[in-house]
Amino acid sequence: MMKKILIGAGAFFGVLLIALIGASIYLSSLINEDFIVQQLESSMNCRVEIKELNTGLFSAVSSIGLEGVKLGPRDAVANKGTPQKDRKPMAAGVIEAGSIKLALQFGPLLSKKLVVDKLVIDQAKLNLVILANGGNNLNALFRTPQIVNGERNPALDAPKEEAAVESGSDKPFTAADLPISGSLKKIGFTNSNAAIKLQSTGETIEIADLDLLLTNIDIDGTDLKNHNSAHLEIDTTASILNRQKVKKLKLILTSSGKIVPFDVKTGKVNPAIQYHLTVNKGSTLHSFAVLDALAGSLPVLKNIGLKMDKLSKEAVLLQNVDVVISYSRSLLKLLNEPTFPTRNYDLALRKGSWIRLSNSTHNMIGKVISSEAESKAGIAHVDSEIQKVVKGDAANAKMIRDKLLGSLVENDRVFLAFTSTGSLGNPNVSLLSNIPSITDLLKGSINEAINNRVNNELKKVPGGKQINDALKGLF
Numbered sequence: 138m139m140k141k142i143l144i145g146a147g148a149f150f151g152v153l154l155i156a157l158i159g160a161s162i163y164l165s166s167l168i169n170e171d172f173i174v175q176q177l178e179s180s181m182n183c184r185v186e187i188k189e190l191n192t193g194l195f196s197a198v199s200s201i202g203l204e205g206v207k208l209g210p211r212d213a214v215a216n217k218g219t220p221q222k223d224r225k226p227m228a229a230g231v232i233e234a235g236s237i238k239l240a241l242q243f244g245p246l247l248s249k250k251l252v253v254d255k256l257v258i259d260q261a262k263l264n265l266v267i268l269a270n271g272g273n274n275l276n277a278l279f280r281t282p283q284i285v286n287g288e289r290n291p292a293l294d295a296p297k298e299e300a301a302v303e304s305g306s307d308k309p310f311t312a313a314d315l316p317i318s319g320s321l322k323k324i325g326f327t328n329s330n331a332a333i334k335l336q337s338t339g340e341t342i343e344i345a346d347l348d349l350l351l352t353n354i355d356i357d358g359t360d361l362k363n364h365n366s367a368h369l370e371i372d373t374t375a376s377i378l379n380r381q382k383v384k385k386l387k388l389i390l391t392s393s394g395k396i397v398p399f400d401v402k403t404g405k406v407n408p409a410i411q412y413h414l415t416v417n418k419g420s421t422l423h424s425f426a427v428l429d430a431l432a433g434s435l436p437v438l439k440n441i442g443l444k445m446d447k448l449s450k451e452a453v454l455l456q457n458v459d460v461v462i463s464y465s466r467s468l469l470k471l472l473n474e475p476t477f478p479t480r481n482y483d484l485a486l487r488k489g490s491w492i493r494l495s496n497s498t499h500n501m502i503g504k505v506i507s508s509e510a511e512s513k514a515g516i517a518h519v520d521s522e523i524q525k526v527v528k529g530d531a532a533n534a535k536m537i538r539d540k541l542l543g544s545l546v547e548n549d550r551v552f553l554a555f556t557s558t559g560s561l562g563n564p565n566v567s568l569l570s571n572i573p574s575i576t577d578l579l580k581g582s583i584n585e586a587i588n589n590r591v592n593n594e595l596k597k598v599p600g601g602k603q604i605n606d607a608l609k610g611l612f
Contacts (some may be wrong), residue, residue: 156515167184170189170192171191173201175201175218178215179285180282181278181282182277182283183278186205186209186221186224186226188205190202203237203239206236206237207230208228208230208233208278209232213281216282216283216286222476224305229264232264232278233262234259237256237258237259238259244461258327259327259328259329261326261347263329265334281470282361286292287587315321322354325348325349326350328350329346330344330345332432338380338562340378340379340380344375348373349370350369352367358399364515367395367396367398369395370392371393371414379562384570386425387420388416388418391417393413397410398410405583409463412461413459414462417477418455421452421454423451427501427557428484430557432443433448434534438572440572441572443515445482445507448482455479455480456478468492469493470489471486471488471490482508483505485503485504485505485506486502487502490503497562498559498561501556503554503557504554506555509549509550520534549570554568554570555567573596
C-alpha cells in the first residue's frame, strides 16, 4: 500500500513538475522584448527600446530583468509596432535605464497582463525640461497614443467613462490608478542621474548618484484611511548650474522616513506631502545672488561702508543640517527654521520661505550671521568710512558707529536680517533693519551740538528761555 502511495505521489509531483516546466517554457516564449515593448507602447505615447530581456527557466514565472532600456518621443516605428529586430537603435532617450528588475505576479501573466510586486531601476538617466509655462517634456510621453500597431487606438473609441479611465489624461492621477499590487515591497531608483533644465532661466538642476527607494509600501486605493503609507529613503547629490554652467550650489542630501503618498479624502497625490531631509557636511554654496547682494552691493550697505566680501565666496557646510520641506506643483516650501553653518557665515532661514522650481522664483526671510573674523573686518571698514567724515572727532565717531551698527552687531558678529523675492538669479533683497547714512547721522550730531550751544548761551541772558523756544526747529 505504502509503495502505491509513494508511486502515486511521485507521479503527481512528476506531472506537476512537467506542468511547471511547460508553463515556464510558455511564459519564456511569451514574455520577450517585443512583448514588453508592445505593452508599454500600447499604453504610453512614446517609443521604447530594450536591448536585452533576461529570464531563467523558472524565474520567468516571478521576475523579469531588462537591460538597456530607453524611452523617447513617439515616432512612426512605434506607431506601426515594428519588431525590435527591424528597428534602428535610438540615439538617446528622454528616460534611460541600465537595468530594470521586476518581480511579477504569476496569474496575470497568463492573461498577458503585468502586475508588479517589485520594481527597481538601476543606472537611470533622466533629461527633464521644465517649460516656461510650468509643463515639462515628459507629459507627452505618458499620454494615450493615437495609433497602436498601425491602427487607431481602440481606447480612444471606448465609451467616455471608460476612455477617461484608460487615458488618465482627463482626470488627476489617484491611488486607484496604481498599476501595482497590494503586495508591492519595493520601488525606486539606484545609481541614477538626472538633468532638469529650467527653460525660463536657463539654469540646470543636476541630480547625481541617486538612490531613491520606497519600501514597506502599504497602499490600498479602496481603504486609504488604513493603508496609505510608505518608507522613503533618499541619498543623492543635487547641484544648480547657472546659464553659463557655473555651479552655484551643491547639496549632499539624505532622507529616511515615513510618508503619506495620497490624500485620504480625494485619493489624489498628497499635496501636503512632507520630506525630512539632511543636508550633509561638505555641501557648498557659491555665487548665490542673495548673498552677493548682502556682501555689500546693496545701496544701504554701501552708504555705511559695510563690506563683507566672503559672503559671496564659496562656502562649505561645517555640519549636517536637518531640513523639513513640503513639495507640491513645483513649489518647495520650508517647514522648519534651519541654520547652515559655514566657515565665513551662518545662514538661517525662516519657516515658510519657498522656491518655485518651474520658474526659479522665491520668497525668503532669513538672516546671515558673519564669522567673527569677517565681522571684525567689516566693522573696521565702517570705522574707516566714519573717520573720513568726522576727521578725528572721536565723540562723533563713536556716536555714529553705535547708531549705524547697533542693530547689526550681536556678540561681536555682524548679522543681516533680510527678505528676498523674485527671481533667484536677480533677486529683490531688502534689509529688515532701518539703517541711516553716515552723512545723515553727522548732520544730526552737528545740529544737536548747535542747539546745545545756543541753549547754553541763552540761559545766560534775560528772557533766554522764550527766545530758545522760538528758535526750536530751526536746526
